[in-house]
Amino acid sequence: MSLKINFYERLGLDRNASRTEIQQAYREAARRLHPDVNIEPGATEHFIHIKEAYEILSNPKQRQVYDHNSDANPLASLPVRIETLFSRESLQHTPEPQIIYALITMGILPGSGKTLVAPPFNISLILDTSTSMKGARLEIVKASAIELLRQLRPQDTASVVAFDDRATAALEASSHINVPGIENRIHALRASGGTEIFQGLDAGYKELERFYKPQHLNHIILITDGHTYGDEADCQKLADTAAEQNITISSLGIGGKWNDELLDDLATRTGGTCIYVQNPTDIRNMLNQKLIRLEKTYAEKISFQFELGAGVNLQYAFQLQPDAGVLAKKSPLRLGSLPTQSQQQILLEFTVDPLPQAVKQALLLSGEFAFTIPSEEKSFQLPFYLTCPIQETAVPAPPPAAIRNALSKLNLYRMQEQAQHEISQGEYNQAQQRLKNVATHLFAQGETELARTVLKEVEHLQTNQSLTEEGVKRIKYGTRALLLPDGKSQDSNK
Amino acid sequence: MISCKKCNSQELDGAIFCSQCGTQIINATDTTTIHPTGVIKPSGISDTTPQFPPPPPEFENSTVALCLIPTEEVIFLPNEKSFTIGRSTEGQLVVPDVDLAPFNAYEAGVSRLHTNLKLQEHRAVVKDLGSANGTRINGKRISAHAEHVLAHGDILTLGKLKLQILIKRTAE
Numbered sequence: 001m002s003l004k005i006n007f008y009e010r011l012g013l014d015r016n017a018s019r020t021e022i023q024q025a026y027r028e029a030a031r032r033l034h035p036d037v038n039i040e041p042g043a044t045e046h047f048i049h050i051k052e053a054y055e056i057l058s059n060p061k062q063r064q065v066y067d068h069n070s071d072a073n074p075l076a077s078l079p080v081r082i083e084t085l086f087s088r089e090s091l092q093h094t095p096e097p098q099i100i101y102a103l104i105t106m107g108i109l110p111g112s113g114k115t116l117v118a119p120p121f122n123i124s125l126i127l128d129t130s131t132s133m134k135g136a137r138l139e140i141v142k143a144s145a146i147e148l149l150r151q152l153r154p155q156d157t158a159s160v161v162a163f164d165d166r167a168t169a170a171l172e173a174s175s176h177i178n179v180p181g182i183e184n185r186i187h188a189l190r191a192s193g194g195t196e197i198f199q200g201l202d203a204g205y206k207e208l209e210r211f212y213k214p215q216h217l218n219h220i221i222l223i224t225d226g227h228t229y230g231d232e233a234d235c236q237k238l239a240d241t242a243a244e245q246n247i248t249i250s251s252l253g254i255g256g257k258w259n260d261e262l263l264d265d266l267a268t269r270t271g272g273t274c275i276y277v278q279n280p281t282d283i284r285n286m287l288n289q290k291l292i293r294l295e296k297t298y299a300e301k302i303s304f305q306f307e308l309g310a311g312v313n314l315q316y317a318f319q320l321q322p323d324a325g326v327l328a329k330k331s332p333l334r335l336g337s338l339p340t341q342s343q344q345q346i347l348l349e350f351t352v353d354p355l356p357q358a359v360k361q362a363l364l365l366s367g368e369f370a371f372t373i374p375s376e377e378k379s380f381q382l383p384f385y386l387t388c389p390i391q392e393t394a395v396p397a398p399p400p401a402a403i404r405n406a407l408s409k410l411n412l413y414r415m416q417e418q419a420q421h422e423i424s425q426g427e428y429n430q431a432q433q434r435l436k437n438v439a440t441h442l443f444a445q446g447e448t449e450l451a452r453t454v455l456k457e458v459e460h461l462q463t464n465q466s467l468t469e470e471g472v473k474r475i476k477y478g479t480r481a482l483l484l485p486d487g488k489s490q491d492s493n494k
Numbered sequence: 495m496i497s498c499k500k501c502n503s504q505e506l507d508g509a510i511f512c513s514q515c516g517t518q519i520i521n522a523t524d525t526t527t528i529h530p531t532g533v534i535k536p537s538g539i540s541d542t543t544p545q546f547p548p549p550p551p552e553f554e555n556s557t558v559a560l561c562l563i564p565t566e567e568v569i570f571l572p573n574e575k576s577f578t579i580g581r582s583t584e585g586q587l588v589v590p591d592v593d594l595a596p597f598n599a600y601e602a603g604v605s606r607l608h609t610n611l612k613l614q615e616h617r618a619v620v621k622d623l624g625s626a627n628g629t630r631i632n633g634k635r636i637s638a639h640a641e642h643v644l645a646h647g648d649i650l651t652l653g654k655l656k657l658q659i660l661i662k663r664t665a666e
Contacts (some may be wrong), residue, residue, distance in 0.1 A: 088508055098507040099508035438517075443607070443624065444607050
């Protein structure tokens, strides 16, 4: 349990609780958590926190002092609001574990972020120039890179690193970039050699570090079309180092032959994004959107650190906005940035183990949201916890539409994930059936094109016992894109 | 535990969708399903040769209505731009906008999501959504996923279920 939770919350009470209620709550907690009866790890600590709260609140004088000193509503002074929706109003006492979903939305309060001047960007653009990029792909990437540089402001710093099995800086990190002066150097890049992503990442990271300032917007953008072999662990280690400094790594993967698992993982670790580029001509657009997004950055370096309550497991964490992506299943969740005119939205799936009869409220998690608002040079830590009452209800209320809608799409993403897993285990029939189900639901949701792609892959699976590499990505990123607020799959988003 | 009505897989309490087949496993829908509003009897509809019955008086806010030939019941469609027509089953993920389940749609071979009907300024366009038993206009089978314009009085056959299209005439 985080100490950031106030004393009332530790006892599961609100500020108007009477003395008797405080006493009752404490006795109830003591019966459950006293080290003599509860040997579960963490229970003792839990109990000490509750005892501390009780000792203050049960004494009217000390309680008054505590009430006076503690800000009654820590959210009141914040420029953002955080709202939580649960899939159900309460948990029940059941002999089996149960599921509860929480949809957490962080939005900007009206009036905040109006006069936004984005702090300087510090961007490292890492381009794959391996043999497979030869031809139109590389030409488009080069042109897109130059266009991105043209749009930078004098105060922004950027570097361009080209890599195959070695990396070279086509543009060393600098500000006041004279684009015409370096255009030739970028145009001169030729495709050859293999793909060693770590070489590129490492060189790009070093360039980024030269102008690294915590208050700037530090981003690595990797554009690749190939698999890297053997250096995945190094990439992950580098991503973790970057994440510690709040540097995000975003990737654009072109075509079917790149390592989506690795690049997704790098995005998850750093709070970046990973986008599938079906058609290279989309790259320009996507880089543009990235830059626009950066310009609109209101809050940044958003992370959520938490501890789960006793008997609570986090089964799945997914980010729905501003980008759709899988989150880590453990603390901390790195959520990237919050652009103006958008919001941060995450969906968490918990399972809760059977609860002792005496428990009337379950603590799902307690933790802290941390973020910075670069334009105001402020950072915030916001205590956050999720609790859910336990009640016997005859007819549970239907879940909120927002959660149901998100799940109707997220479930398809998870089903294709499951199908991929089944294919890797050789369970082809199950995978086929599951993908057919995905297609049916896609048809029903009006996603005809994506549904056809899935059915085509089912045929391929029947004859070849595998999916096409391109198909894997179209299905994965297609179903993922359904979760975005405009709900369009990337396939139809041209 | 809750069991999925479609594939019988077991899900934990609190689950909303079946993790196996993707079907929604709890009853919660806020899509408003359109049911027949009343029974009127347009006369002289034969199965094969479409007649041109006058639009029923109840039209008021609707542009298009569907007349079920077997029962001569009329379903008025609100002026929305696009509808799905099909039949609902228990535990179905997406319920069609126009639910024909009460009209023995299952026996007639209507798919869960059979066709889509789009209303465009006094014109109705129908598209078969890849239904199992197909869609016919005046007895002629139409290809799936292609749009076909409907005229007032056309007979639309979903599987074996016959519907006559009634379109309100413009400024008479």
